[in-house]
Amino acid sequence: MKKYFIPLVLAVAGLFTVSCQGYLEIPQKGVTAYEDFYNGSDESAEGALVAMYARFASNIARPNGEAIICPYIALFNLPGDDVYAAGEFYGDNDFNGQINEFRFDANAQLVTSMYKGFYQMIYGANLVIDNFSEVNSTVAQRCVAEARVLRAWVHMMLAIGWGTPPLVTHVLDGAAKPYNCDLDPDNPMSHNELLEWCAKECLEARGSLRERTSKNDKDGVCYITKGFADFVAGKAYVFAGKMNEAKAALKPLVSSDKYDLAPAERMRDTYHIVGEHNEEVIFTSNLNNSSSTDLGKSVWMHQDIWGWRMDHCAGQPASIKGGWGGLGVREDFAKALVANDGWDSPRRKAWIRQFDPEILYDMPYNTDGSKTLADKKKADDRGIQTYLYGQSEYLQYKRVCDNADMDNWFSTIGVLVARIAEAYLLYAEACAVTGDSDGLQYLNKIQDRAGSLHRSTACTLEEVKNEKRFEMFMEGCRWADQVRWGDTASLVDNGKRVPQLYDAYWVDKEPEHRIYVVDQHPNAGKTVGFQTGKHELFPFPGAAVIAINENIRQNPGY
């Protein structure tokens, strides 16, 4: 036995030190490792950038996959003094109504959805920036620059909407609890400082960006260019009150021959598939042209909610696609536009349509045949059979989908992010505030193209405000401008009175079509309308943010 003892003990000792650690490395199937993908190559930088744009496009159209809403368009337009949230009846798609009538609380669906969507875009940008900032190649630097500008634009929109949102400049880990930018213990920034940061980011990145090659370059509006960087920098400076800096940033853009206003006869095309990438566009989310190939990026509600409520009507114009009638035009706005531009101006015709006579008789119907106007006035193939809730006698036409815009039930139009007219107006505003007459030419350019009766003779802030109210109708500017300018008096009655449109031919059995409005007061007894000190900002989402992150201070009043 003894002779075996030592070899045995040695053998046993060997058994105990068996190391099988190598067997514990089992590679995952069907995926690429993080380090393997973000490897610094140009190819991976481009791949990461595509993912950023895809993330941006899907989140601007339908954040978090929520098909029913399109908060980017809804949230920044509905609180304005030019529209009603309408629909089939009061409470229909109330996520829109509560924004328009200032009835929303911290858990409002549109607010939460947009807030989440914006930060998802930032995440996509930070993946590019974190992984390629240190890579010394032209392609990588250009990709990083595009990501920085997108990230700056999102932060600017967040600052406009929420005042002091968290500044997120890196990919965060799962345990992160970010602060309002002004409360951040490491790098506190006021609202204005955040906006200036956005502008500086764009100007720093500008050098590495591509430039739109010409007015006809349609590709150059589907990605971020020098032009868009200038736009974001200028807009951020204007919102920060840095007007000289804004002028400097915007001048190369407004004086560029790569952008221009489309001629008057094509001015509505910019918002439709036929003119989606025209000379006016600086940057658009290039949604896929087919809903069937990529539903995730296409907008459903854009069409459905804002299309005219044609199923309450006996017939409809041939060119437009009906919907659920979710948006109405305020009479005071419509009348001011008509007064300013003139009934026959191309801009009035492109922006809004009067039910009688335009929608009833002027626009072609498939059933027109050889009907004369007199025939049409008594015809059963048109008119409002029941009622149109939330509609005045003017219907919004600018962004109502044409048949060509649609693929099945989905709008395939990209969501417009920046247009040269806004740049002109921002530049004009900066000039007006600083007493610089250089802005007048851009104001006039817009007015001339609009065919407006009104033509400015001096670049004053009042002239800019007036022009911007009409030109940027339904382009997400109004509420933010009203708040910035302190012009919120026209918002305090939002929701107190909602018009409902009737056709006497159908409802009252009159011999001819006659359109009239009956006022509704669906919110009687409720607190509605803009409240100073509260509605200048959206709330931080209650359940999704405030409840789980003690570092975020809620905005006042919520």
Next chain:
Amino acid sequence: MLKQLIARAATIVSIFAVVLLGSGNAFAQNQAISGKVLDAGGQPVIGAAVMVPGTTNGATTDLNGNFSLRVAPRTILEVSCIGYTTIRVSAANGMVVTLEDDTEMLEETVVIGYGVQKKSDLTGSVASVRSDDLQNRSTSDAAAALQGKAAGVQILNYSGAPGQGAAIRVRGYSSNSGNIGPLLIVDGLKVDNIQYLDPSMIESMEILKDAASAAIYGAEAGNGVVLITTKTGASNNGRSSITYDGKVTIQSLAHLPGVMNAEQFIDFKRMQDYPIDDMLANNGYSTNPIDTDWSKALFENGIAQQHALTFQGGNNNGHFFVSLNYLNNNGIVVGDKDVYTRLSTQINADYNIKKWLQVGTNNSIEKWSTKSVSHMSETNSVMMAVIQNDPLTPVYYDKVEQMPTHMQLVYNNTPGESAFEKYNGPDLITQAPDGRWYAVSRYSDNDHGSPLIQLARNNQTNEGMTLRGSLYANLMPVKGLTITSRFGYRLSYSNGHNYSTPYWANTMAKATEYSISANANTGLYYQWENFANYNFNLGKNAFTVMAGMSFTHNKSDNVNGSATGPDILSGYEPNFRYLDYVNSNSDTKKTIRNLPGESAQLSYFGRITWSYDNRYSLQANFRADAFDSSKLSAQNRWGYFPSFSAGWTISNEPFFKNNVGRSAVSFLKIRASWGQNGNINVLNNYPYATTVSYNSANYEYGPTAEKSYGSQPNGLPNPNLKWETSQQIDVGLDARFFNNRLTLGVDWYNKDTKDLLVSINPVPEIGVSSTTVNGGNVNNQGLEVELGWKDTVGDFKYSINANFSTLTNKVTYLDPNISRILYGSYYVNQLRTAFEANYPIWYMYGYQFDGIAQEEIRDAAGNVTHKPGDPILHDFTGDNVIGEADKTYIGKGIPDYTYGVTINLEWKGLDFTLFGTGVGGNDIFPVLYRTDRPYVNTLEYYHANSWSPKNTNARFPNPAAIKNDTQFWASSANIFDGSYFKIKQIQLGYTLPSNITKKILINTLRVYVSLDDFFTFTSYPGLDPETATTTNAQQLGVDLGTYPTTRKVVFGLNVNF
């Protein structure tokens, strides 16, 4: 085996004692006598001490059991040997002394993981179930055999379907995941299930309940550990034997489902305000009344037979055990569509090659096949169909004219008219073997048409083979040291085939396409373990030190193919129903799949036990576990699991011994333990990893540009993700009284499990909408009592063993990013199960039923909100609207207590066993009422207990008011008490006298008859409260129509040669 070692050691000691102490003087005065000491089986007892009490005069038996010594005649001699009861006899020359086995001693050792320990030295909480308790049971599943036998161990019999495995829960429910079963170890081999193991092959089952005992299995022990030792032949005391055990079981439906008959059904439909009378008139019911009992159409008596043949033998050098076991269980559903067959073999052997080397092997070979029917589902479930099919529909149609119009249109292939445009014809109408057609309801379309159609369509078979086993060598180079190297393996393959044809029953139960699929799965698992046990004594201090390592590796592979389409095969005769004959039509959709899997684990572990003078014991365990990269990141893969326990045997203290008689208190020990365990099963498929979904995103850089593809991470990296960890404190007491006749074991435990994996929505600024974090804690607490009494009165032996355990289960923490996790959804009601802090795990989340309105109730504005007979659901939000926010706790599926009682009686050759088990304090939520289908049947209970103007004091509201109310049907009104007591076994056996059987060379011959699962005491009106649940851990207590436990009459035979 240990017993023999101890016996041998004792022999040596006693020989020394005799030699050293023996007095030469005594020899001369007394005469020499010689004798023999035998055991109960007539075999010689080696090394027994034969002593004159109070003297040093004595002798030790030799290899043949013989002894001789000098004593005066009629001197009283004391004969003792470890493992046997000591007796005193008077001396006589040629005397033969028979020693009885010391049963207390037999129970002394328990398996504790990489070693054994004397039960009296145990410091943790280990439940031990012996082969006696597992014999002659009608269940073929080792897990099911545990039911009611150990406190703190709950067995969930999910259904009575043949081949359905039972689930084991040790000390509560510790995880929000489905992975809450214990680690299963058979003869040292980690196994995936123990369904293959027939209870008759088992020597003992040990359940390591407390964390200190289980800690030796570390990261896998968080839900307890079950250690199973199969028989080796060693317990036969070296005798060779052949045993045959056979039984035939006749099984039937335990109690008929309480569904409505035709009269009740019609009355109920009238109460519900459905136009049943018009329907009856349209269908000519009055001239041809029908009252079908669907349970009679679907169920019959099922036969199960089981045969086991065992050969065992051994000697001082080794042991051999072979058992062959065959089972065929054809369940109670008509025909041969629910069958489980199993052929299994257990081959165990060990041999002492050298004094210092023992080698051995344990192997099991299992071949199984199952055919099963669908149940536990809202749709396409045969069991649900029995409950829901209306009694007004016949089982068969004899003529085409009897069919409903829609069926005739299909049958007659009426173009353009029938619901099927392309595929029509008589083949689509399912025919019974006798040529008639299975009838479907004229009153209502439902998801299954007829249970018999679903049964006929079901052509699913699964079969496979599994080899499990281990080879080991024990090296004993010096005294007290045993070094073990053990290699274990599992090899498995399984094959599944499925084939179904287009059919038409009604608009909801139909198929337009053929489908065929086949799959093949193989698995290879092996483990290699090396460990050493060293026992040594220093004075009164006894030490055991154990250290070891283990490596496991698991690989699986599979191939899966299927085809569906309107015309998929080159022929449809049975011999064409294989994937080889799938055609290449363009509308034949084919899928192929394959994804091999792999996992590995490396562990080091150790244990130190110290005991002093059989009075004080301490034990410390430690295990370090590392898992492969599919579970944890490299920097986080190691986990460390310590435990400590201590015991104090008060009855061995001098002050106790001197003051308390053994006949009053025979044994008293208190013990306490603390330990930490993990649950690694929740981590799978690289949950921590930052991986990139390659080319999963796309964007077009221009209106006409091609798509560009991009990549991004598929989630948030979480390299800190870790397993669930449990910490448990256990305090226990073991006592025996009245000369060991009364035994008592009491344990209290408190188990905190933390770091449950929870999917949360992190703060949105991160930019990732959901991620998995360690974000939940659960607490389980309970008291366990085991009480036993055994005694002998003349020829009459009896014993009663009872166990009782309580359980309090509560979620103590959930990540603040989420208020509750909801599970499950039913389209007939709004019930969910929920996981939420301060509630039991997966409680039932629905509406609180405040009773029935007996008179009109109006709101502040004067509008009528409730008519008489309407249900009142509690409006927690106070907004006058009942909605999701008004849901609350309405019940739980976890019992407050479980218990079991076993009574054994023996008188001469007769033996009798009564065994029952029960649970209490749990709720059952039946999802057996359909709000969406007006003319389906449901429980008669709902009819008998419904409000009507004449019966206002009813449990359920006016049927008309709730007929489509998915909120009411998710309310506490529909919660039933799930308590039950079930007599699992009443067995009467008779063993023929051995003097008769010996003549035909049979040692023992026993016949028995048994009534199993025969009586159930419950108030639950559904099929079977025991199986009224789904197999989902997240849906405990939700009854979706489950195959009930069957009532069994068993005839059995045990023969031993």
